[in-house]
Amino acid sequence: QTPKGSCLEAVKIAIDAGYRHIDGAFVYFNEHEVGQAIREKIAEGKIKREDIFYCGKLWNTCHPPELVRPTLEKTLKILQLDYVDLYIIELPMAFKPGDALYPKDENGKFIYHETDLCATWEALEACKDAGLAKSLGVSNFNRRQLEMIMNKPGLKYKPVSNQVECHPYFTQPKLLEFCRQHDIVIVGYSPLGTSRDESWVNVSSPPLLKDHVLNAIGKKYNKTAAQIALRFNVQRGVVVIPKSFNPQRIRENFQIFDFSLTEKEMKEIEALNKNVRYVELLM
Numbered sequence: 001q002t003p004k005g006s007c008l009e010a011v012k013i014a015i016d017a018g019y020r021h022i023d024g025a026f027v028y029f030n031e032h033e034v035g036q037a038i039r040e041k042i043a044e045g046k047i048k049r050e051d052i053f054y055c056g057k058l059w060n061t062c063h064p065p066e067l068v069r070p071t072l073e074k075t076l077k078i079l080q081l082d083y084v085d086l087y088i089i090e091l092p093m094a095f096k097p098g099d100a101l102y103p104k105d106e107n108g109k110f111i112y113h114e115t116d117l118c119a120t121w122e123a124l125e126a127c128k129d130a131g132l133a134k135s136l137g138v139s140n141f142n143r144r145q146l147e148m149i150m151n152k153p154g155l156k157y158k159p160v161s162n163q164v165e166c167h168p169y170f171t172q173p174k175l176l177e178f179c180r181q182h183d184i185v186i187v188g189y190s191p192l193g194t195s196r197d198e199s200w201v202n203v204s205s206p207p208l209l210k211d212h213v214l215n216a217i218g219k220k221y222n223k224t225a226a227q228i229a230l231r232f233n234v235q236r237g238v239v240v241i242p243k244s245f246n247p248q249r250i251r252e253n254f255q256i257f258d259f260s261l262t263e264k265e266m267k268e269i270e271a272l273n274k275n276v277r278y279v280e281l282l283m
């Protein structure tokens with residue numbers, strides 16, 4: 001999904017800037033570059049493997065339990081790493097297994113596949129027991145789907161995290177509260193309101209970084225709206241995974257630990273919630 005080599009450079013710049021958590025996936029088609037960047041930085045002596053927190057994802061076509069371990073092993077081979085720190089189910093629904101990552105019928109409709117999320121989860125648990133993943137989580141799960149896993153008879157490991165869209169225009173108050181109660185970390189994707197790519201982004205919601213409140217608060221701290229949006233989530237215990245391929249913005253997005261927002265400002269930002277997603281995942 002990224003021009004050749006740009007991901008390698010971006011990850012190396014990010015590690016130099018201080019980032020340690022790297023969010024990846026097989027379907028991003030750049031895991032080989034991420035792995036190379038990590039290995040180069042280890043060879044340089046900049047970091048050790050255990051300093052890095054790499055999250056990989058199980059794609060929709062790989063939910064049948066017998067496919068889970070081979071899929072993770074393929075990711076590890078591409079990364080040239082021995083383990084991932086976190087392995088998560090990318091989406092709570094399955095596509096027909098096979099070479100096509102987005103299988104469609106002759107009418108252009110997605111071909112789904114009936115699988116049991118609990119059985120998929122058990123296969124993930126076996127991967128953790130085998131040392132291929134340190135922790136297990138999910139992504140795009142709602143409360144009902146989380147409960148399905150958590151209430152599974154014989155559950156060995158509960159999900160440690162749920163990666164969902166989360167930013168000042170989509171603050172996830174109910175899911176956040178539920179996850180807090182159950183010690184599940186929310187990892188917020190699209191924390192900057194994502195890009196304005198109409199092919200997968202709902203652009204009817206206004207651009208987050210143009211928001212007046214975020215910009216006004218930013219002025220006070222000599223920070224950008226992006227930094228305020230990131231700080232807001234970090235300060236309420238939500239992990240953020242901002243995406244940038246621009247060296248200056250990669251560094252900018254890390255400069256959020258030298259100030260804090262007041263309680264009043266946190267409330268003001270919370271009030272911006274529109275309950276509208278940029279990433280609708282219509283499939």
Ligand code: A2P
Pocket residue numbers: 189190191192193194195196209224226227241242243244245246249250252253
């Ligand atoms: P770029 O790669 O050119 O920096 P999200 O993390 O919410 O998915 O947002 C990603 C989008 O936001 C990308 O288009 C990225 O573009 C842009 N972006 C990343 N950091 C910043 C920033 N600090 N200020 C403005 N735009 C940013």
